[in-house]
Amino acid sequence: MTAFADISVSVEDVKSTSIAPIKPQEEQQRDRLQSTGVFVTVHGHFYQPPRENPYLDAIERQPSAAPFHDWNERIHHECYRPNAFARILNDRGELVGIVNNYEFMSFNIGPTLMSWLERYDVEVYQRILEADRKSGERLNGHGNAIAQVYNHIIMPLANKRDKHTQIRWGKEDFRSRFGRDPEGMWLAETAVDCETIEALIDEGIRFIVLAPSQAHRCRPITAPRLTGERPIDTEISLVSTDILSTTISSLPAPQQHQKESDWIEVAGSQIDPTRPYRCFLPGTNRYIDIFFYDGPISRDMGFGEVLNSSHNFSGRLGMAIHGDKRPAQLISVATDGETFGHHKHGKEKCLAYAFTEEFPRRGWTVTNYAHYLSLNPPTWEVELKPVTAWSCSHGVDRWQDDCGCGAGGGWHLKWRRPLRQALDWLRDRLIEVYEESGPKFFVDPWLARDEYIQVIRDRTPANVEQFLARHRSQQLNPAEQVDALRLLEMQRHALLMYTSCGWFFEELSRPEGVQILRYAARALELAGEVGGVQLEKEFLERLALAPSNIDQFQNGAEIYRQLVVSAQVSFKQVAAHYAITSLFTNYSHETRVYCYSAHQLDYQLQSMGPLTLAVGQVRMVSEITWESVHLVFAVLHLGGWDFHCCIQPFSSRRAYTQLKEQLFEALQQASAAQTILAMSQVFGDQSFSLQNLFAEERHRIMELLSKETLTRLDQLYTQVYRDNFGVLMAFHRDDLPVPQELQVAAEIALSNRARIALRELEYELSDLPDGEAHLGLGELVELEAIATEAKNMRCNLNIREGKQTLERLILKALWHLLHDSNPATLETDVERIERTIDVGNSLNLGLSVERAQEVFCYCLHKYIVPQCLVVDVNWKPENEGVCRWELSQLRPLLRLAKKLAVDVDIWLQQVS
Numbered sequence: 001m002t003a004f005a006d007i008s009v010s011v012e013d014v015k016s017t018s019i020a021p022i023k024p025q026e027e028q029q030r031d032r033l034q035s036t037g038v039f040v041t042v043h044g045h046f047y048q049p050p051r052e053n054p055y056l057d058a059i060e061r062q063p064s065a066a067p068f069h070d071w072n073e074r075i076h077h078e079c080y081r082p083n084a085f086a087r088i089l090n091d092r093g094e095l096v097g098i099v100n101n102y103e104f105m106s107f108n109i110g111p112t113l114m115s116w117l118e119r120y121d122v123e124v125y126q127r128i129l130e131a132d133r134k135s136g137e138r139l140n141g142h143g144n145a146i147a148q149v150y151n152h153i154i155m156p157l158a159n160k161r162d163k164h165t166q167i168r169w170g171k172e173d174f175r176s177r178f179g180r181d182p183e184g185m186w187l188a189e190t191a192v193d194c195e196t197i198e199a200l201i202d203e204g205i206r207f208i209v210l211a212p213s214q215a216h217r218c219r220p221i222t223a224p225r226l227t228g229e230r231p232i233d234t235e236i237s238l239v240s241t242d243i244l245s246t247t248i249s250s251l252p253a254p255q256q257h258q259k260e261s262d263w264i265e266v267a268g269s270q271i272d273p274t275r276p277y278r279c280f281l282p283g284t285n286r287y288i289d290i291f292f293y294d295g296p297i298s299r300d301m302g303f304g305e306v307l308n309s310s311h312n313f314s315g316r317l318g319m320a321i322h323g324d325k326r327p328a329q330l331i332s333v334a335t336d337g338e339t340f341g342h343h344k345h346g347k348e349k350c351l352a353y354a355f356t357e358e359f360p361r362r363g364w365t366v367t368n369y370a371h372y373l374s375l376n377p378p379t380w381e382v383e384l385k386p387v388t389a390w391s392c393s394h395g396v397d398r399w400q401d402d403c404g405c406g407a408g409g410g411w412h413l414k415w416r417r418p419l420r421q422a423l424d425w426l427r428d429r430l431i432e433v434y435e436e437s438g439p440k441f442f443v444d445p446w447l448a449r450d451e452y453i454q455v456i457r458d459r460t461p462a463n464v465e466q467f468l469a470r471h472r473s474q475q476l477n478p479a480e481q482v483d484a485l486r487l488l489e490m491q492r493h494a495l496l497m498y499t500s501c502g503w504f505f506e507e508l509s510r511p512e513g514v515q516i517l518r519y520a521a522r523a524l525e526l527a528g529e530v531g532g533v534q535l536e537k538e539f540l541e542r543l544a545l546a547p548s549n550i551d552q553f554q555n556g557a558e559i560y561r562q563l564v565v566s567a568q569v570s571f572k573q574v575a576a577h578y579a580i581t582s583l584f585t586n587y588s589h590e591t592r593v594y595c596y597s598a599h600q601l602d603y604q605l606q607s608m609g610p611l612t613l614a615v616g617q618v619r620m621v622s623e624i625t626w627e628s629v630h631l632v633f634a635v636l637h638l639g640g641w642d643f644h645c646c647i648q649p650f651s652s653r654r655a656y657t658q659l660k661e662q663l664f665e666a667l668q669q670a671s672a673a674q675t676i677l678a679m680s681q682v683f684g685d686q687s688f689s690l691q692n693l694f695a696e697e698r699h700r701i702m703e704l705l706s707k708e709t710l711t712r713l714d715q716l717y718t719q720v721y722r723d724n725f726g727v728l729m730a731f732h733r734d735d736l737p738v739p740q741e742l743q744v745a746a747e748i749a750l751s752n753r754a755r756i757a758l759r760e761l762e763y764e765l766s767d768l769p770d771g772e773a774h775l776g777l778g779e780l781v782e783l784e785a786i787a788t789e790a791k792n793m794r795c796n797l798n799i800r801e802g803k804q805t806l807e808r809l810i811l812k813a814l815w816h817l818l819h820d821s822n823p824a825t826l827e828t829d830v831e832r833i834e835r836t837i838d839v840g841n842s843l844n845l846g847l848s849v850e851r852a853q854e855v856f857c858y859c860l861h862k863y864i865v866p867q868c869l870v871v872d873v874n875w876k877p878e879n880e881g882v883c884r885w886e887l888s889q890l891r892p893l894l895r896l897a898k899k900l901a902v903d904v905d906i907w908l909q910q911v912s
Helices: 011-015 071-084 111-120 122-138 160-178 194-202 295-303 310-318 347-361 369-375 416-440 445-451 453-457 461-471 478-496 511-531 536-543 556-567 571-581 653-667 672-683 695-723 725-733 740-766 777-792 802-819 826-842 850-869 887-899 905-911
Strands: 037-046 086-089 095-099 106-109 207-210 215-220 277-280 287-292 328-336 380-384 590-593 596-608 611-622 628-639 642-649
Touching: 037 071, 037 347, 037 369, 071 086, 071 111, 071 122, 071 347, 086 347, 095 347, 095 850, 106 111, 111 122, 111 160, 122 160, 160 194, 160 445, 160 453, 160 478, 194 287, 207 369, 287 328, 287 380, 295 310, 295 328, 310 347, 328 369, 416 445, 416 478, 416 511, 416 536, 416 556, 445 453, 445 461, 445 478, 453 461, 461 478, 478 511, 511 536, 511 556, 536 556, 571 590, 571 596, 571 611, 571 628, 571 642, 571 695, 596 653, 611 653, 611 672, 628 653, 628 672, 642 672, 653 672, 695 725, 695 740, 725 740, 740 777, 740 802, 777 826, 802 826, 802 850, 826 887, 850 887, 887 905
Parallel strands: 037 106, 037 328, 207 287, 277 380
Antiparallel strands: 086 095, 215 380, 277 287, 590 596, 596 611, 611 628, 628 642
């Protein structure tokens, strides 16, 4: 056994160990300007449609995504986060390293998805931004990220103005996040036509990615392009990176001496995808460069078994390499980014190992399109088919006609064309409203729309005011500011209603179709408010021509009435939500209710027996349009599930004072009927109940109202279990069927007991002073006893919150252990974390330690091992708040690493 004092390794040894951050091998770190060899680009198209309720700016619960809140959250858990922290495991399933896949793959992430990530998981969001920055450092300034047309509309079906706005919004959203202009752009469904190409060139986009089936013919470019001074194959590699960002070239159009016979027909996906191509606008010297991904390999990735291992994946890519000794070639594949983890569980691990081990071992350079283009500009040009997309063999009919693509179960697609026609009609009418009203507020209404993305990205009052100041045609009073923002929101929803997913599947009443109709409904409403036009009736007449496959709905108009109108939200509904929830929430004077600010101006609450009455004033302000209303509310809780809430506009202080006096006088009679009668006399017949609350808050209040009843039931079942404990043991001892009533009592009693112990454990940990996080030993002992008892009683415990609670506690305790460790308690603290992991497994909670692994690996590599094992007198921790570790502390930490399934064998050998 080696003495601790004799243990030392070099910095290089640490960097080569199993837990060091995995980087490409040395052969991949070749001269960044080398333009020869095999290059590999794996492109992931990451996208989720906008799912927010147009009135709340929030995604409501989607039961089909259970156990997650919504589909964004579910796919994030399965795909987006795993790719930011992709694991490489050894043959024992232990963690060897963590790879940020976004650092090695080419990717686009739709702006609507990036906005969600920024709001709900800023850690992953930052990993994506960091990946683009690091890939740019590795690839001579060319980051992996490319932009996307803003909300995934089918560009060939959009009018020219909408095409430009989609590109401009996509560019600005990209620039605001990644801090640079995009070189390339992903087109929704890779749908393209000549007008789209022209718009992309106009907006400075340098390249796009298409399917091989979209090419018509190609030919070599044989003549020099720069007045004979420089051959075509060196024009880009020799210019500066500033010039590289410019798409529009001053090069002359293709030389006249090239003959029509030079063209090579490549119909049937026969185009060679290992090189880039230049696509000229007919009759001009303007062009965009195009990459065609390898169709067969990309299909194998999405629908085959090629991702079962990185070795298989690399072998399949290797089959695409041409053996004709060409100096450079690009193996380019592209698929939905959700393939890696969502559609195909765990395949992000295959990518991670391929990027960092398999590809470098074969001498391949992992690159992206912009980098490859800078080294190997096109020597071929291409002509495209007129109107195409990657997921429809009929051009773009999947988003406008009954072409058969996407059909299933014998369902027709006859609703597609009437839906497209109805929305096109609405778009054109909204243009009339915008062009008629816009000049009242904006110098250039369409320029204001193009730059409105700056407000969408940042709705702070100061930013909105700056935007209005830049674009206003005159000084705007508050009412005019509201109308100006309404107009812009009307146009935003007119774009959102064209999100491609609405046509993609087999039925209009699916959530995707309903969502685009909700955006249309909001645009209709805003047009009425600011332009005074009523378009809904005519719109519904057109929607009625879209037949549904479901008898309940019959057609698009009924879908609109049943599923869209019910989702509309008025200011009164927001105020009713505020009023009812105020009985259970101690609101401050200013509170955010979804995308509304609630300013409490007065509030009074009284109870009389089982009755509780609250009366108040509130000013509701939309954070989107700045519209505000001053409302009076009264809400009566009759006990249990019964609520009676009334809302009306504020008229005067005197009327409000009289209203309060009248209602509280009625309450003094302790009669629910008299109080409701008084409310009806003051407010009228319209009222709101618990059912009118937004779903999230309604569920919370339902749980609160059920809590007392459930507590009584838990106590009852616990008593039954205690009284019959011996009987239950006898049944199990003799292996006899246990009476269902007794088994249920045991499961409920033990589940309740476990929940209480978990709450006490979490409370104890949260109540400790800063810098302390010691898991309670008493609660751990209790949980261990419960797990043993549940096993003996063969109980399936129902502890829904247990998994998240223990994972959170383990992570917090580990963080404090690694950053604020007390050497005197280190052994005990490690033991308690280990016992917590064990008890979670004993309770069958399906415990995940992935977050804990991430924290542990980072600290172990960054701080702990260098301090304990590395001979480097000049080494200093970057974070001064991190503990100073001693060699004697390493053994328990490495033991904890094994419990977390982290491979630390190399260091265990050193300390043993």
